[in-house]
Amino acid sequence: QVQLVESGGGLVQAGGSLRLACAASGTTFTFNAFDWFRQAPGKQREFVATISSGGVITNYADSVKGRFTISRDNTKNTVYLQMNSLKPEDTAVYYCHSRPTDGWGQGTQVTVSS
Numbered sequence: 001q002v003q004l005v006e007s008g009g010g011l012v013q014a015g016g017s018l019r020l021a022c023a024a025s026g027t028t029f030t031f032n033a034f035d036w037f038r039q040a041p042g043k044q045r046e047f048v049a050t051i052s053s054g055g056v057i058t059n060y061a062d063s064v065k066g067r068f069t070i071s072r073d074n075t076k077n078t079v080y081l082q083m084n085s086l087k088p089e090d091t092a093v094y095y096c097h098s099r100p101t102d103g104w105g106q107g108t109q110v111t112v113s114s
Contacts, residue, residue: 001026002102003024004023005105006021006096006105008020012112014113019081020094022078022081022105024077024078033098034050034070034072034079035051036048038093038094039095040092043092049068049081050070094110
């Protein structure tokens, strides 16, 4: 069973940056692709970014393209989401997800003030 623990959330002003981390255990890290999702209050959970098991292929939601970067460090079993030029509409709980070994983290809160 995979365990995912997110960290790095917090309160930041619009235009600022945060880096989220997702530490994975309980699975062979390099076999899995990873995704970041987010859920704002009163809204459905939405896709943010994904990275392939080899780290070569990435994809982003249009709303974050050019501002967010997903990466992974296979030596640390950790996936990152670098978020730049943050906007108030990026405020949400951010979740890490692994596949094909299906797992979800507990989420980390990101709040962007205007």
